[in-house]
Structures are given as structure tokens and as C-alpha cells.
Amino acid sequence: MESTLLVQSLLLALTTAGLYAAIASGLTLEFGVTGIINFAHGEFVMLGAFLTYFLYEAVGVPPLAGMVLSGLAMTALSWLVFDGFLSRVLKQDEHNQILATIGLSILLINLAMIAWTPDARVMHAPPLLPPLQLGDVIVPGNNLVVLLVGIALYAGMIWFMRHTRQGLLLRLAADDPQLAVLAGVDVTRMFRLSFLIGGLTAGVSGGLVALILYVQPLVGVDLVMRAFAIVALGGLGSIGGALIGAVLLSAAENLTATFVPGGGSWGYGVAFVIIVLVLVVRPTGLFGSERRA
């Protein structure tokens, strides 16, 4: 029985890891390129979740299509936000950079609360895939979708960074902005591009959130806090590290919830113990580099 519980717990951890990796990799890409931690990243996920939810409940758009639309909508919003004000913050002191995205986060959360009340909602869509039965262990269909789409997003991002010209330029702007300028790269365009990709992945991740979690204005906060832990584990700016961090974190969380008495109430406490421990041992994260620190 104990071992079934263990396998069940680890499998569920793996599916949430897909979601975490998708969210954290967007966050870490934005940081790696611009040097700004986007504290409002979770709010883009939250808005994506609400959009997918309303598209299904009010208009009847199937969740998978809703996800794509949410992704596009959040890309557009990211564009607006970047050109509207984040681009002006890039040259300012770090406290202003931190404050700018925190301000955006507070603004979006409270607008959501005013518009949709703080209540939690559930999307009543039928599961997109049949549940997967492995012996005694059952993985719900929607969790499978989350895993598959999450991994697809993550893999797509890795592919984009490694095998396209824009990805190459993004990496150059991240590694050495001054050299990038000398090489004739429009660095501001690259900064914008990183936020557009971040917005896209956040919007699609929002659709995944609507599939397996409650849709409510604070859902982004919960997720982005975990993304911080993942990014601290994997190294700020390292997309490769984000997947490893996501798997480690969700395994640790699910194991705590399953085996520690009362561990379910620890929530993202696990994430923060991890953050503090990792940063103490290796100040730039397990797989991070010194440069951006």
C-alpha cells in the first residue's frame, strides 16, 4: 500500500512539474535576458486561467482552443506592458525594477478581485483525455494533458532558443548585452521578445491551471512563488535548470503532503525552505552562473 501511495504521489508530482516548468521557464527567460524578475508573471497566468474559464463557460470554446487564445491574449498584453512602462524601467535602479513589476502584480490582482470577486471557480469541462491506469495507480486525464502541454511548451522554448536565429540573438543579448549592441543587435527588441515569449507561455499555462486548479485572483501568486523556488534551484536565467528545479520541487511538495503528518498545510513553505537552503549553499542557484548575480 505504502509503495502504491509513493508511486501515485510521484506521478502526480510529475504532472504538476510540467505546469511548473512551463511557468518557471518563462520567468527565467525574462530574467536571463532583461535582468528583471517579473513579479507579475503569475498574474499573466491568472488572467490566462480566467480567460480560458470564461471562454469555455460563457462562449463554449473548448479548453484547448481557449488555451491558445489565452496565450495570444497574454502575448498582446505583455507587448502593451513592456512598451507602455517596463521598457522605461530597464535602466533604473534595482529597487525600482523590483517595485515596477510588484506594482503591476498588485494592480492586476486587485482589478481581478473587483471584476470577478475573490471567490474560487471550477471549470466544468469534461476531461480532455481518459484517465491512465497503471496497476493500482490512476492518473486523471486532465493531469496528463497538463503534463503533455507543459512539456511541449518547455520543449518548444528550448528548441526556439537553440535552433532559431531569434533564439540565438536572445542568448547573445542575455550573455553579453554590450557585445550584442556592438554586433548590431537591437537589444530592446530582444528584451521585448523575451517578454512576449514569457507572456505566451504564461497565458497557455493559465489554461492548464483552469484544467486542474481553482480559478481565482490569487492563483498566480501561489504559482509564481513556486516558480521562484524552481528558478532559485535551477539558477536564475537557466531554462535548462527550470525543468530539473520543477521536478525536484513538485516531488518534494507531494512527498511532504503525502508522508509528513499535516504536511498538506505546508503549501509553498516547502518551496521556501528549498530557496533559502539552496541559496545559502550556492548563492547563484544549483545550475546558475555568477554573471547576472
Place this chain on the structure above:
Amino acid sequence: MKTGLTRLLPYVLILLVTLALVWIDKPFWIQLAIGVAITAITALAWDILSRTGQVSLGSAAFFGIGSYTLAIFEPLIGLTLAWVAVVVVCALAATLLGLLTLRLRRMYFAIATLGFALSMQVLVVVFPDWTGGSGGIAPPVLADGDPRWQLGLIGLLLLAAVALSDTLLGLRFRPAFFMIRTKPELAAASGVPVVHMKIFAFIVSGVLIGLAGACYGGLYGYVVPTDVFTTNWSVLPLAIATLGGMDTTIGPLLGAIVLKALEEVARSVIGGTGYQVVYGAVIILFVIGMPQGIVGLLRKAGKLAGRRTATGEKKKERERHA
């Protein structure tokens, strides 16, 4: 250098406003003033820490630790010693966090301090025998629940915070803090005890925030973890100090007044849910419009009025640091 008169201005204003409010005895204004004073103390404390280059998102940890320490120790060792315990525990927590985060730079520091604050909240929920868990805890009521005396006491703490901030902006500390913030290697090479100074700033900041938290808990004699450990108490000090003007004493004071006033307006217009939208809007407008805060704007206005030339200001600034 500032003249003696402008230097005394904040003290006189705080004293006069506090006394006037106690005299008039209108509950709404007293509650508002208490709110402003508590947030101003946390903002001053945050600013003191930031002067050593440590941009923290962990103020809520100390705010909560302060109120919880008072509540836990008061039945054990009495009220007076419990206040001493608040100072000691906050100083210890600040030393611990300061040492842990000593090597962390910029964003890593911000995330680690944020993580510390949030793990504190979880810690409280995980050990309910000591802390009352998510049900909350009852710190002793401040000044027997008389709002006028509460305002008086918190006003005194604010005066102390202002005095501390001014002292640390004085000739003895400011140059060292400035060097640690801008060129830590140079600071170390020229004999500034970088580690000691950073930890010292952490302790001063942590104890001040802890005392403010203990006062806050004593307002109603009841706190829950989501009230004092909320990320709000980490963000507010940063927002207020930045909006008012960092590296000054008057900045956090002005910022607290402006932000709290706006909050009251928003609360009456929007209602209890979502009124904090005003924080978000104000923060974004300020970061775009006046990145140096209110004080920066006033200085610029002063410059435009022709009292100082741009280079003269720079030179004076340099003389002040030299």
C-alpha cells in the same frame, strides 16, 4: 549640509501632529495616524537596510516575529521583559538572516528574503502548540486599549526611528554605507568593516520593524498569521520608501502619508475588496513619472528655481560623502 532648522522639522511635525490628534480625539484621525506611523516606521527601517545595498523583501518576517514574540513571551516573563524579548529575538533573527544572505546579490537577495518571510508564516502554521496556528494569537493590548495613548506610544517609536535614520545619515555612517552599497570591494579595501556594517544595518532595521509589529499586534490584542506575515508588510515599506525618496528620512515619512491617504480614499470609493488597486496604480505611475520619489521631485523643483546648479548639487553631494 542641511541647516539645523530643516533637520528638526520632522521631529517638530510628528510631535505637533500627534499632540494635536490626541487633543482633538477624533477616532478616525487617530486610527489613520496610527496606520501612517506604523507604516512609516517600517519604511524608515527598510530604507536604513537598503542604504547598505540590501534591497529586502523580507520585512514581513520581522513584523510578524515582533508581534508573535510579544504574545508568546508576555505570559511567561511579564510585559516589560517581553518587550525586551521582542528586541532580542528580532536582533537574533536579523543577524541570522543577514549572515545567511551576506553573499547574495541583487535579485537573489530579494528572493531569499521573500522566501524567509513566507517560510515564517508556514512555520507558525506548522507549530500550532506554540503559536496558535492559523487561528492566531493574542498579544497584550497596548496602553489598555486607549487609542490616544496607543498613538502617543507609536508616535514615540516613530520619533526614535527618525532619530536613528538621521544618525545613520550622519557623517559617521553615511560614507561607509554609501561605499558598501556602490563599491563593496573598495569599502573593504579602505578599512570599512563591510560585514559588521551590513549585519548592523540588518539588526537596526529588523528590531525597528519588529517593534512596529509588536505595537500593531497590541492595537487590538489579536493577530492571525495572514495578517502580520502577509507579503503586504514586505512590499509596503519598499513602496513607501521608494515613492517618498530613498536614502532620506523625510522621504519615507512623506511616502507613508501619501500612500495611506490614497488608501483611505480608495477604500471609501471601491470598498473592502480590491481597494489595493490604488497601490498598484500609484507604484506604476511613480516608477514611470518620478523614479527618484517625492524628495527627488522636490529637489529637482528646487534646482529649477535656480537655488542650486546641477553641478553644485553633485559637488555638495560628493562633499557630503567625503
